[in-house]
Amino acid sequence: MGLTKLSDYYRPKKLTEAIRLLKENDGYFPIGGGTWLIPYGGPEVRGIVDLSEAGIREIRLEETLMYIGASTTLNDLLTAPETSSHPYGFIRETINSEGSTRLIDSVSTVGGKIALGRGDSSFLAGLTAIDATIILFGKMSEDIKLWDYLNNSELRKENHIISGIEISTPENLHSVIFESISYIRSSPPLISLALYLTLSGNLIDSVRIVFSSIEEKLVRLEEAETMLLGKELDDELIKKVSALAAKTIEPSYDPKGSAEYKKAMAGLLIERALTEINSNRGVS
Ligand SMILES: Cc1cc2nc3c(=O)[nH]c(=O)nc-3n(C[C@H](O)[C@H](O)[C@H](O)COP(=O)(O)OP(=O)(O)OC[C@H]3O[C@@H](n4cnc5c(N)ncnc54)[C@H](O)[C@@H]3O)c2cc1C
Incomplete structure (x- = not known):
């Protein structure tokens, strides 16, 4: 199809100006790196509001809270000192696992990634597992958990700008684990898992299990999370959760790998992740 009706381009210096342009003009879209909008946008795109100079390309770490501005590129995240170690090392791991090129990573943005909300994004699976909060700038300024945002199709259709995300890490955070399976190391995963877990003593205090590359949307295994809550990990529980995961997920057709x-x-993957956590208990 292509951007056959595109006639207007703006690069505002402020988010207030960006949202004004989006609200006042039908067919205007925000753009991050343009790696999706330019090749896949259609005649519905009349104008582009480029967010690259709106002051939201920033990574800030204050004690247990990390802020990432929406215009931050994936390459910024791959090279930032803030993502070099626990608990934020998963950010690099998940981006690397997507098998994208450095060229694409150097322009594609956190905001674009979240707005697209693809179910094959390991990066989004990691952010969902760690319960990232999305900061929205739009009809009204509000914050929303990434998982709720991804599942709110009405909200996502409205004119809005994602201005950034916040990740807060509790003191009793034990693990953020990322596991994936690919045919070859640099290709996008066939399936991947992000798992976040906090412990209170030996008991599981909170847990989130998120798969990518299963369906069009990310898959969260809430039944398995409930099975783990308040329990102490042991081999029997790990086997039960692993069997539940294999039974519950319903993979869409994928020529790269059968549903079975x-x-x-x-x-x-769940068994591997939980076994790793179990063997590291007492070590964070
Ligand atoms: C060759 C190729 C391979 C790809 N492989 C993958 C892959 O493996 N996994 C994957 O997840 N994606 C993949 N993509 C899709 C896409 O390029 C990436 O997800 C990319 O990160 C999107 O970021 P962007 O900044 O370039 O988005 P853009 O193209 O700028 O925007 C994408 C969408 O998000 C909206 N948007 C952008 N920024 C904001 C914001 N701040 N607030 C609200 N809305 C916003 C735009 O209006 C548009 O609808 C691929 C694309 C290409 C071309």
């Missing part, structure tokens, strides 16, 4: 294979791999 993905179900088996989902069980394996």
Whole structure:
């Protein structure tokens, strides 16, 4: 199709100006790196509001709170000292696992990634597992959990700008684990898992289990999370959760791997992650 009706381009210096342009003009879209909007946008795009100079390309770490501005590129995250170690190392791991090129990573942005909300994004799976909060700038300024944003199709259709995300890490955070299976190291995963877990003593205090590359949207295994809550990990529990994962997920058609294979791999990834956590208990 292509951007056959595109006639207007703006690069505002302020978010207030960006949102005004979006609200006052039908067919105007915000743009981050343009790696999706330029090749895949259609005649509905009449104008582009480029957010690259709106002051939201920033990574800030204040004690247990990390802020990432929406115009931050994936490459910024890959090279920032803030993402070099626990608990933020998963950010680099998940971006690297997507098998994108450095060229694409150097322009594609956190805001674009979140707005697209693809179910094959390991990066989004990691952010969902750690319960990132999305900061919206639009009809009204409000914050919303990433998982709720991704599942709120009405909100996502409205004119809004994602201005950034916040990740807060509790003191009792034990693990943020990312596991994936790819045919070859640099290719996008066939399936991947992000798992976040906090412990209170030996008991699981909170846990989030998120798979990518299963369906069009990310898949969260809430039943398995409930099974783990308040329990102490042991081999029997790990086996039960792994079997539940393999039984529950319903992979969409994917020429790269059959549904049966993905179900088996989902069980394996959970088993691997929980076994790693179990063997590291007492060490954070
Ligand atoms: C060759 C190729 C391979 C790709 N592979 C993958 C992949 O493996 N996994 C994957 O997840 N994606 C993939 N993509 C899709 C896409 O390029 C990336 O997800 C990218 O990160 C999007 O970021 P961007 O900044 O370039 O988005 P843009 O193209 O700028 O925007 C994407 C969408 O988000 C909206 N948007 C952008 N910024 C904001 C904001 N701040 N607030 C609100 N809305 C906003 C735009 O209006 C547009 O609708 C691929 C694309 C290409 C071309």
